[in-house]
Amino acid sequence: MSQRTAPTLDDVARAAGVSRATASRVVNGVVPVSQPAAEAVRRAVEMLGYRPNTAARALVTRRVGAVVVLVPETEERVFSDPFFPRAYHGALEAFRHTGIHVLLSMAHPHDGVDPMLAFFLSDHADGAIVISHHGHDFARAVAASSRPVVFVGNPGVPGLAYVDVDQLKASATATRHLIERGAGTIGSVTGPMDMAAGVERLRGFQQELAEAGRSGHLIAEGDFTFAGGEAAAYDLLSHHPGIDALFVASDLMASGAIRAAERLGRRVPDDLLIVGFDDSVVATQSIPTLTTMENRPDVLARTAGQMLLEKLNGTEPESPVILPSRLVQRESA
Structure with a gap:
């Protein structure tokens, strides 16, 4: 036989x-x-x-049939923020039916980003999607490898391909909504200032207030986490009790800001209007539910993956790709 x-x-x-x-x-x-x-x-x-x-x-x-999603954040941060699972799902969708495996690499709290860079610079992946990077050093190090790479968010290094939401316009829209809702004194809990998203969302907030003839100096820096948002909002509202509206640069932080307001005896939206950013599951589960700006991590990462596929196939994708955002109105404003 x-x-x-x-x-x-x-x-x-x-x-x-x-x-x-x-x-x-x-x-x-x-x-x-x-x-x-x-x-x-x-x-x-x-x-x-x-x-x-x-x-x-x-x-x-001369390929290994795998790409890697590099997230220069700790495991705790990646697994506690709904942004990252949705982004990874988007990356998986981009490479569906291609036979290319999509790996995930993140930073260990004690090791930093060096092991991630070592992995990428080895022969374990043909290219990378980078999500949530801080500063420019990581982007420069990845770019120096000459391996195909696409960023979700502006890497701040000329010549690198990236996809992003229109951060400036989105944050201006959020701020304008608070003005139109009758807010008198508006503050902001910003994202980290070593990230393009944090900087651009602050710029949009301040520019919109300036156009309305108002000051944009009532700010506190957050870190895109619930605890960071609560701490920043508590500090800001404690020192400036006249604030009656907040633009908060992420939904997780906005949820923390609601907690801070409760600790100070403030009710949302009766005493304090809040607009978040991301339109994540946090926005619908928060009490009250969050008015927020749309920011689709799955679409961003899928687009980055499609751009990376073009690079792997020998063509240079159009870059940057800037996606629109829209205001999603719920109970908090």
Whole structure:
């Protein structure tokens, strides 16, 4: 009785009705092929149960068949903020049906970002999506490798590809909404000032107030966490009890700001209007629910993944890609 042999690439090509070269291109993802041919090859692969020889494929393509999502944040931060799971899901969606694995790498509290950089600079990944970086050093180090990389958020380094929401316009819209709701004295809990999102959201807030003839100096810096938002809002409201509205640069921090207001005997929205940022699950679970600016991490990361795919296929994507945001009105304002 003869042993059944594993299906070969030639078998796949015959079943799909394409040349071996075309089947190889689809399986290896080296050069794009027509959609009908690609679908025929994928059906044949599934029908025959074909499994490519990854070692041989790596020799041919000089790739390992994996990309990595680099998040220069601690595990505690990544797993406590709904932004990051949604972003990783978006990255997975971008590489669905490509045969490319999507890895996740984050910083350890005691080791910092050096192990992440070492991993990326090794031969374990063909490219990277970077999410939530601080300062410019990390971006410069990743860029120096000359490996394909796309950032979610402005890396602040010329020439690097990135996708972002229109931070300036979105924060201006949030501030204008508070003005239109009749707020007299508006403060802001900002994001970290070593992140582009933190800086741009503060700029939009201050520019909108300046256009309305108001001062934008009532601010406290937060860190995009619940505890950080609570502490910053408590400090700001304690020192400036006349504040009757807050623009808070993330939903997690806005939820913390509600807690701070309660500690000070302030009711939201009766005594204090609050607008957050992200339109995350936190916004719908908060009591009261949060008025917030839309910021889709899944769309951002999926777009970054599509841009990275273009780079892996030898073309340079359009950059930057700037996505719009919209105000989502709920109970807090």
